[in-house]
Amino acid sequence: MKCGIFLVYLILNVLKVSSESLSDFLVGNGRKYVCIHSYLSDLSAAKLIVRNWFAENEVYFSWNKAYQPCSKRSFNVFIMDDSLTGIENITLYLPDLTIRSSMIFVINSSSKTLENIRKHVRGFKGSSFFYVGLWNTSATIQYYQVITFLLNGAYVIQKLELDGNAKIIENYDLQGTEIVSQSLDWFPYFTIEANGTSYGYLIDLTSYCAKMFNFTYRSIVEPNNDWGMQSQFGKNLSGVLGNVIQNKVDMSLSLWVWNENRDRWVDFSIIGTDREQFCFYPQMPKIDPTLFLRPFTNDSWIAIALTSIVLVICAAIPMCIRYLNNSMGYKMISTSGWYFFVLLNAFYGGALTMFFANEPSFPFLSVQDVVDAYPSWSLKVQKGNEVFILANASPEKPEFQTLYDRLIDEPEKNLYSNYEDVLSEARSSQTMFHVFLRHFTGFLRQHPQQQGNLRTFARGRRQDVGIIFPKNSPLVPIFRLGIQRLRERGSLNFLSQRWDGSFKGETFQVDRMVLSGGQIILVYVLMGLGFSLCLFCLIIECFWKKVANSRPSKC
Template structure:
């Protein structure tokens, strides 16, 4: 039989140990129950591993082909891994529970199968088999979630099939075994969990208001925890009978980038995210971003959505040489300078030809035109300057890219742990993000803030812009109602889903996914978010008073000081020139030539023509 591309639902019969006492009726009952289970839960392909029991392989294959549209195949036990597809293949294992060598190998195999995609078939589950199965499961201590079916005697009605679900976690000898609940008149699984008081281990860093960790010891243990995610996990824990213990990473490292190697499972990971990837902890209670780069490394359960935005407290620069230039745009100033140059040339150039130009009608027209021009410019400038001082202080950017390009006049501040929003774009070659990421690596103290409180303090004392999630900002003002700070919120990005993370193929993903749906449907999730995040933070939109300090009017000082300096230099030159001439008038000027002789000179000039 040919193998199918892209994988198939794999029903692997590794061993069949039906005892001779089992009747054909019991075998038929078990095959019918398996067929219904596979069909009702939506599995579309069936493969049977050839393992030396052709009767059972043939019977199961023929039954599935005859009664369902499930495709079936038989594969060899030694080569089935070559054709195994993790996302699609379902495995059924027949086991007698008494083989000391085979059962541990079977359980180890179950840890490598996708959760809820394996069924362990035990036709006879007596006390001896139960004890040996229990001993083997307590030694497993790896993530696994599979189903178990066995035949159980029923008074008067003969044997019946009983389905159970088995959950095992990393580094925990305790495992969970409970009866599977089905929807009425079917074998469709209804997921309702009882984890029997399991203690689930979480590792994270404080990310207020979602998780606050305090009073941890040097190893990060024995923390007191609070926040939205703590209440969220506790509610699911009450539903499914488990508790969550929060631990803080002892190195205070988020671990969002590999220590070495590529950004995949072959890389070396550390920190908070690395401890989850490596399976050292069961989950991380924090608001993690679900993106394509992390898809193959972790499992995710969405808890809420949030969006990034930029916040700043408007700050006037200590020295602002351009304050009095900003009422006009650059193009307007260039036009004013051009017309001023034309007027100056129109006034001074004729003096090179006519020394009496000052007394001509052409001079009067030119000077009057220039005077009117400067009067109008002064009127426009005065009105614009008044409006500029009495209106809201504007910011010179609208997007995060504008803020990056405004460096060093403005600094962009990144929250520690938000590397994912910058690093990938920097690695892809974006020049603005690459330049910013270079500052993150080489000037981390100037660019990265460890908490929201530190970030708010920096933007209040510096010309800086904080990159922050809206929910975090709301939560801070909810916890600190007396904190007063003028904020401008801008560059809001589209909402992103935020999630709890689990090791890849963790059985807890199914547990938390089921609990999350319940909390979302009954409104508990929305209520918890409102309780911890609080109302929207109002962005300043009123009129800000601009109080001018010496640094803002320095341009006036420079112009006036420059003019006075020129006047003193001119006076000194005139005194020196007068001394050189010993009191004689300049060459070309006769004594008595003055402004009051202008009309007489003009008459003489025109009389000689």
């Protein structure tokens, strides 16, 4: 009995020192909600330990016998002695726990404890990221971080460095671990040659991170050339996105746009932002009846029409009354009408010259106008990006729902595969197409001759883009740290200037202003109506003369 009391007393005093250090570690790293799982053989001693644990610290804890589920916001601490009893059960749960949210804390560890833990981790099946705390007989604690990988079975055990506030000095050494990425060609971010050589913005970025954290990587292409966009809805897990979700690859080196659906299935390491926009080449319509009306606005034409009607009425009244034909009022009305015609002709001639000399105004004010102009104007979306059109659909933006329905009903007419095809079509017809700015500017950097007189329209808001990883992947904090360091050094700006290029599509001019017959059809229509009216009058006059001559004359 005395030995048992002495053992409990000894453990409590020993743990008072270790718990204070552990409390500093938890508080220093923002872990104030702790779930403790005991694997100690002496349960009564364990209860006393937990009761006195963190008594004087701002740490909230709950005690569990062995492993029991805790809140996701809690930090799990598994307490055991040097025998490591129960570690086999713990390793079964670690892949399901959030990365960096658990620790195996060993009391009275020996020089062989770390090697014994290494043996258990060596056969570990699953990706995880957890900590190990070893309290030894000298009343000091050594902390380690353990990272395991599912695909190649590799693991890394690295000693942690803490600052003066017991906060982890974040650094990683993956000890040459190979990481596998899957993607499709997406210049300028990722391009892979037939011999397996890859290059691009994300390849350069990953190479920097590989040197920084001592790992290697290998890029493979999805064999079916499928992005797997439906996988973000939990359906048809296939393609690149489906393989990432199912942990068949470690990550995907492509700029994936963050959205709520994808965030449920994969983790992101945000690199920057991107935005949607529509592009088009200004095209003169083949048949344009209103071409010669556009130098004046509709309000101007209404004012001209009303003024003309008033002048005609004022001139018609004196003509119907014979003694007013030579009156001063009639002459003033006639003079005013001719002055109005001369001034109108001068202003219209100047406006017409300016209209042809300057760039034509874009005939649409919103995407709704473009959607309503179908089929005169077609609006195309790149294959795989239909989901972003649907994401924009809302009761306030019904035009995007209409466009999405059109994409689903007639994909062969409204979807395009590559920029070369849609740019060729946009030059020869009234076609507008949807792009993401960063990728499209990279294409224009590679093919500068394609920019020409391209113009943008309806540029969207900025959206986060980045690399994707399987959910709860230990690589996420590693790449986030690497990207942060590259941003601080200015390397990300250097990579953007090297690969992204720049595109200013705000101004444009028509290559040539040569009017076709369809564009001056209004002139033909007016002239035709004039000749038709003259011909009609001539026929009536001939008929009337013939009738008049056929009447017998009076004696």
